[in-house]
Amino acid sequence: MxxxxxxxxxxxxxxxxxxxxxxxxxxxxxxxxxxxxxxxxxxxxxxxxxxxxxPEVDYLEAFRLEHWGRRDSWAWTVGMLTLSLLLGVFLSLASGGAPSRKEWLFSALYLASVPVGGAFFLGRPWARPALVVTPLVLALGAGVLEPAQRIHHLLSALPFMFVAVLIHRDVRNRLFFRQPVTPGALAAMWNRLRNNPIARQAFHFGLSGLLMPLLSPLAVVCGVVGLFRVKPQAHPPIGRRGQALAGIVLGVLSPLLWVLVLLPYLDQHFGLVRKD
Ligand SMILES: [Zn+2]
Ligand SMILES: [Zn+2]
Incomplete structure (x- = not known):
């Protein structure tokens, strides 16, 4: 059988x-x-x-769709900078006497970057790589117009190149351009924006409270709220218990520190309290 x-x-x-x-x-x-x-x-x-x-099961996919094609703060920043550049060029051409040939050429050079900024704001795919090379192209162009200042132009473009690379690598900005992102990068972004942000805020308030004791009560309140939100077993799991606790501890300790240690020290050395 x-x-x-x-x-x-x-x-x-x-x-x-x-x-x-x-x-x-x-x-x-x-x-x-x-x-x-x-x-x-x-x-x-x-x-x-x-x-x-x-969405409650595949919360990362729901999170991705929430930001898919939606303009992020970088796109707004680039859009606003482009607008100010456009205004700046027109104002500088309009003010003063007739612009010299060099001023016309510089204006034309800077205006060449306006379509890139505009297309970036509108989410055109070609504008993503174009934004990365724009500061370098402008610096090289300015170097041609002013050969004596070539190094100076390249050096002043460096911070812009650095920020442009940061934007290119930013996960939130990739989602605006409907670019694929790795599950790990998406999870990191979810963790930063959605995983118990109030507990992280409690920790930041707690640290700042060491210098500015008025923030300490906020650290305690945020820490308590954050602590109640911790649910590691939930789906999605909510963590940051350590940061919530650290916020509460720092929030309680820093006023004590000020009253017991720093105020007597300041009084002794700088005479904050009037002596009769
Ligand atoms: Zn089946
Ligand atoms: Zn099922």
Missing amino acids: SLEVPPSAQPHCAVHPDVLAGGTCSRCGAFVCADCVRFPLGSERVFCVACSKR
Whole structure:
């Protein structure tokens, strides 16, 4: 006699009735086969295909879609800078007497960057790489117009090149341009923006409170609220317990430090308290 269960009595995949199931979805309980089983990033549970697409399950995908094609602060910054550049060039040409040939050439050079800035603001794909090379092109162009100042122009362009590279690598800005981002980069961005930000704020207030004791009560309040929000078992998991606790501890300690140590010290050396 065999104890083996006949294949007809074994559970089959809810989507593929011919295939034996290997497990069940932790949300809806449906049987899933090896092809249908899903492990969303950041989750230790198993889901079926349909459930894995739900925003509360695949929260990183929902987070990505939330920012997909939406203008970020870098795009606004570049747009505003482009507008100010345009105004600046026109005002400098309009003010004073007739512009010299060199002034015309410099104006034309700077105006050449306006389409790049405008296209960047509008999210045109070509503007992403163009923005990275624009400061260098402007510096080289200025060097041609003023050969004696070539090094000076290149050096003044360096900070702009640095920021342009930062923008190019920024995950939030990539999402505005509908560029693919790695799951790890998306998870890091989610962690920065959504993982218990009030607990992180508590920590920052706590540190600042060492210099500005008026911020200490804020550190304690944010720390307590942040501590209540910590839920490592939830999906998505909410962490930063350490930062919430650090905020509370610093928030309590720094007023004590000021009253017991710093105020007597300042009084002794600078006579803050009037002596009768
Ligand atoms: Zn399911
Ligand atoms: Zn299946």
